[in-house]
Amino acid sequence: xxxxxxxxxxxxxxxxxxxxxxxxxxxxxxxxxxxxxxxxxxxxxxxxxxxxxxxxxxxxxxxxxxxxxxxxxxxxxxxxxxxxxxxxxxxxxxxxxxxxxxxxxxxxxxxxxxxxxxxxxxxxxxxxxxxxxxxxxxxxxxxxxxxxxxxxxxxxxxxxxxxxxxxxxxxxxxxxxxxxxxxxxxxxxxxxxxxxxxxxxxxxxxxxxxxxxxxxxxxxxxxxxxxxxxxxxxxxxxxxxxxxxxxxxxxxxxxxxxxxxxxxxxxxxxxxxxxxxxxxxxxxxxxxxxxxxxxxxxxxxxxxxxxxxxxxxxxxxxxxxxxxxxxxxxxxxxxxxxxxxxxxxxxxxxxxxxxxxxxxxxxxxxxxxxxxxxxxxxxxxxxxxxxxxxxxxxxxxxxxxxxxxxxxxxxxxxxxxxxxxxxxxxxxxxxxxxxxxxxxxxxxxxxxxxxxxxxxxxxxxxxxxxxxxxxxxxxxxxxxxxxxxxxxxxxxxxxxxxxxxxxxxxxxxxxxxxxxxxxxxxxxxxxxxxxxxxxxxxxxxxxxxxxxxxxxxxxxxxxxxxxxxxxxxxxxxxxxxxxxxxxxxxxxxxxxxxxxxxxxxxxxxxxxxxxxxxxxxxxxxxxxxxxxxxxxxxxxxxxxx
Amino acid sequence: xxxxxxxxxxxxxxxxxxxxxxxxxxxxxxxxxxxxxxxxxxxxxxxxxxxxxxxxxxxxxxxxxxxxxxxxxxxxxxxxxxxxxxxxxxxxxxxxxxxxxxxxxxxxxxxxxxxxxxxx
Numbered sequence: 001x002x003x004x005x006x007x008x009x010x011x012x013x014x015x016x017x018x019x020x021x022x023x024x025x026x027x028x029x030x031x032x033x034x035x036x037x038x039x040x041x042x043x044x045x046x047x048x049x050x051x052x053x054x055x056x057x058x059x060x061x062x063x064x065x066x067x068x069x070x071x072x073x074x075x076x077x078x079x080x081x082x083x084x085x086x087x088x089x090x091x092x093x094x095x096x097x098x099x100x101x102x103x104x105x106x107x108x109x110x111x112x113x114x115x116x117x118x119x120x121x122x123x124x125x126x127x128x129x130x131x132x133x134x135x136x137x138x139x140x141x142x143x144x145x146x147x148x149x150x151x152x153x154x155x156x157x158x159x160x161x162x163x164x165x166x167x168x169x170x171x172x173x174x175x176x177x178x179x180x181x182x183x184x185x186x187x188x189x190x191x192x193x194x195x196x197x198x199x200x201x202x203x204x205x206x207x208x209x210x211x212x213x214x215x216x217x218x219x220x221x222x223x224x225x226x227x228x229x230x231x232x233x234x235x236x237x238x239x240x241x242x243x244x245x246x247x248x249x250x251x252x253x254x255x256x257x258x259x260x261x262x263x264x265x266x267x268x269x270x271x272x273x274x275x276x277x278x279x280x281x282x283x284x285x286x287x288x289x290x291x292x293x294x295x296x297x298x299x300x301x302x303x304x305x306x307x308x309x310x311x312x313x314x315x316x317x318x319x320x321x322x323x324x325x326x327x328x329x330x331x332x333x334x335x336x337x338x339x340x341x342x343x344x345x346x347x348x349x350x351x352x353x354x355x356x357x358x359x360x361x362x363x364x365x366x367x368x369x370x371x372x373x374x375x376x377x378x379x380x381x382x383x384x385x386x387x388x389x390x391x392x393x394x395x396x397x398x399x400x401x402x403x404x405x406x407x408x409x410x411x412x413x414x415x416x417x418x419x420x421x422x423x424x425x426x427x428x429x430x431x432x433x434x435x436x437x438x439x440x441x442x443x444x445x446x447x448x449x450x451x452x453x454x455x456x457x458x459x460x461x462x463x464x465x466x467x468x469x470x471x472x473x474x475x476x477x478x479x480x481x482x483x484x485x486x487x488x489x490x491x492x493x494x495x496x497x498x499x500x501x502x503x504x505x506x507x508x509x510x511x512x513x514x515x516x517x518x519x520x521x522x523x524x525x526x527x528x529x530x531x532x533x534x535x536x537x538x539x540x541x542x543x544x545x546x547x548x549x550x551x552x553x554x555x556x557x558x559x560x561x562x563x564x565x566x567x568x569x570x571x572x573x574x575x576x577x578x579x580x581x582x583x584x585x586x587x588x589x590x591x592x593x594x595x596x597x598x599x600x601x602x603x604x605x606x607x608x609x610x611x612x613x614x615x616x617x618x619x620x621x622x623x624x625x626x627x628x629x630x631x632x633x634x635x636x637x638x639x640x641x
Numbered sequence: 642x643x644x645x646x647x648x649x650x651x652x653x654x655x656x657x658x659x660x661x662x663x664x665x666x667x668x669x670x671x672x673x674x675x676x677x678x679x680x681x682x683x684x685x686x687x688x689x690x691x692x693x694x695x696x697x698x699x700x701x702x703x704x705x706x707x708x709x710x711x712x713x714x715x716x717x718x719x720x721x722x723x724x725x726x727x728x729x730x731x732x733x734x735x736x737x738x739x740x741x742x743x744x745x746x747x748x749x750x751x752x753x754x755x756x757x758x759x760x761x
Binding site for chain 2: 004008011012037038039042105106111114115118119122123125126129130133134199200201204205208209212216515517518521522525526529533607623624625626627628629630631632636638640
C-alpha cells in the first residue's frame with residue numbers, strides 16, 4: 001500500500017515537473033505571461049512543455065550524454081534558469097511598460113457550468129477507461145517498446161527492424177519511417193523520472209491527460225475565435241459540451257487514448273494551440289505569438305507527420321479563404337504578415353528549426369519513400385475518400401448537421417472578425433475535402449484517419465451555428481417575431497436534448513462489456529517465462545490474431561522491434577500489389593509444410609507462442625515440436641533440435 | 642469566479658480519476674485476481690522433465706500424471722497455494738524413455754492442462 005502511495009506521489013510530481021514547469025518557464029521568458037489568462041497559460045504551458053522536453057532529450061541524446069534521471073533534471077534546471085534570467089532581464093528593461101493583465105474572470109454561473117462539463121468529461125472517459133486501463137493495445141505496445149529502449153539504453157532509439165526476406169532468411173535491421181521521436185520522448189522522460197513501470201496504467205494516464213488538455217484547448221480557442229461576440233461565453237461553453245461529455249469516447253477521443261494512438265492525440269492538442277497563437281499573432285500583430293505558434297508547429301513535426309500534414313492544409317486553406325474574402329485589402333495584410341515573419345523572434349525559431357532538422361535530428365519520415373506514400377493519387381480504396389454518411393458518423397450526427405449549417409452562416413457572416421472567420425472556415429473545409437475528396441488535393445492517406453480530425457472544428461462551428469440561430473431569433477423585433485419566447489425556450493431545450501441524446505448514444509455504443517486483462521496477463525506470464533529461458537541463438541514467433549496483448553511481448557525480450565516475429569492478420573498475406581512474406585503465416589498455420597520447414601531453417605525460429613484454443617492442433621501432431629508451456633489462452637511450443 | 646477555480650477543479654478531477662484508474666489497473670494486473678494457473682517445464686530445451694505448476698486460482702489441489710506414450714508411469718498430488726509456484730521433480734532415467742512422447746497432465750477442478758516432449 002505504501003509503495004502504491006509513493007508511486008502515485010512520484011507520478012504526480014513528475015507530471016507537474018515534466019509537463020508544466022518547462023512550458024511555464026518558456027512563457028515567462030517570452031514576456032507574454034500577462035497576455036494569457038490562467039487557463040490559457042495552463043494549457044499552453046502543457047503543450048510547450050511536451051516540445052521543450054522533446055528537444056532537451058534530443059539534445060542530451062545527440063550530445064553523447066546518457067538520457068537518465070540526472071541529466072534530464074540537470075538540463076531542465078539549466079533551461080529553467082535561462083528562462084528565468086531572460087524573464088528577469090525583460091522585467092528590469094520593461095519597468096515603464098506595464099501590459100494590462102488578461103482578464104481571468106468568467107461569470108460565476110458560466111464557470112460553474114464549465115466545471116460541471118469538465119467533471120462529466122473526465123467522469124465518462126474514466127468509466128470507459130477502467131475496462132481498458134490494463135495495457136493490452138497493439139499500438140501502445142509498439143510505442144512503449146521504443147520508449148523502453150530510450151529508458152533502458154539512455155540513448156535515442158534507432159528506428160529500424162529486421163524482416164524476413166523472400167529467401168526465408170532474416171534481413172539486417174533496416175530503417176523504418178512509421179515512428180516519430182516525439183511520440184516516445186515525453187513518455188520516456190516521465191518513466192525515467194518517476195520510475196513508472198511500462199506495463200502499467202502510466203502510458204494511458206498520460207495520454208488521457210493530453211486528451212483532456214486538447215478538449216480544454218478547444219474551449220480556449222473558441223473563446224479566442226469569438227472574443228468580440230457578446231455570446232462568446234455561451235459559444236465556448238457549448239463547444240466544450242459538444243467536444244467534452246458528448247462523443248467523449250469515439251475516435252479520436254477516449255478510444256485513441258486506450259488504443260495508444262499517441263501521435264494523433266498529441267496532434268489534436270497541438271493543432272488548436274497553434275491556431276490560437278497564429279490567430280493572436282495576426283489579430284494583435286505580435287511576432288512573439290507567431291514565434292510560439294511556429295515553435296508548436298515545429299514540435300508537431302517532431303511528433304506526428306499526419307497532424308503536421310493536416311495542419312499544413314488547414315493553414316493553406318485558411319490563408320486561401322482569408323485572401324478570397326478580403327481580396328481588396330490583401331496587399332496591406334501581406335505587408336503585415338511579412339513584418340511578423342521577418343521579426344527576430346520568428347527568425348530565431350526558423351533558425352532553430354533548420355539547425356534541428358538538418359544538423360541535429362531529422363525526423364524519420366522525411367525521406368522520399370515516406371513522402372511518396374502520403375502524396376499522390378489515392379492508392380487504395382480506404383484512401384479514396386469517405387461518403388457523406390461516413391463523415392457524418394465520424395463527426396457525430398448532431399454535431400455534423402449543425403456544423404454544416406454553421407459553415408453557410410460563416411460564409412455569409414460579413415460582420416464577423418476576418419481572421420476567426422477564415423480560420424474556422426479553412427479548418428473545417430480543408431478537413432472535409434481531405435476526407436471526402438482526397439483526390440482533389442492529391443492526398444494519399446487513409447480517409448478515416450483524416451476524418452477523425454473533423455470533430456474539433458465541427459464542434460466549434462456547431463456551437464457557433466446554434467448560438468447564432470437562437471440569438472438571431474431572440475433579438476429579432478418582437479412585433480415581427482411570430483415565435484413566442486416560451487416556444488423558443490422549448491425549442492432550445494429540444495435541440496440541446498437532441499445533441500445530448502446523439503452524443504451520449506455514441507458514448508454508450510463505445511462502452512466495453514468487460515476487459516481482457518485475464519488473457520493479457522497469461523501472455524505476459526508466458527513472455528516472462530520465455531525471456532528467462534532464451535539464449536542468444538533462440539528466436540521466437542508469436543501470433544497476433546488470437547493472442548491478447550501480443551505487441552507488448554517484445555518489451556520482455558528487448559531484442560529488436562521485430563523480436564518476436566509475428567503472424568499478422570490473415571488479410572495481410574493476400575496483397576495483389578506486392579509480394580508479402582508468407583513465413584510467419586506458414587510457420588503457425590501449416591508448420592509441417594515444406595514452405596514452413598524452410599522458414600524455420602532460414603529464420604532459426606525455435607519457439608512459437610500461440611493460443612492453444614485456435615492453433616495448438618497442428619503442432620500436437622508433429623514430433624519435432626514440444627509443448628513446453630501451457631495456460632488457458634497461451635501455449636509455447638519448442639522446435640527440438 | 643476566475644479561471645483558477647476551473648484549473649484547480651480540473652486538476653482535482655484528474656487526480657481522482659488517475660488514482661481510481663491506477664487502483665483498477667493494479668488490481669487487474671495481479672494474476673491472483675484472475676483465477677488462472679499455468680503449467681510448464683522447468684527447462685524447455687533439454688530432456689529434463691521437471692515441471693512447475695504456477696497457481697493464481699482459488700483451487701489449491703492439483704493432481705499430476707506423468708505418461709510415456711499413453712502409459713502412466715508416475716502420478717501424484719500437489720498442494721499449490723494461491724500465488725505460489727511449485728517445482729515438481731520427476732526422477733526417471735532418460736534412456737528408458739527413448740522414442741516416446743512424454744506427457745505431463747495436471748488436473749485441477751476438472752480442468753486438464755498438458756505439456757509434452759517427444760524424446761528422440
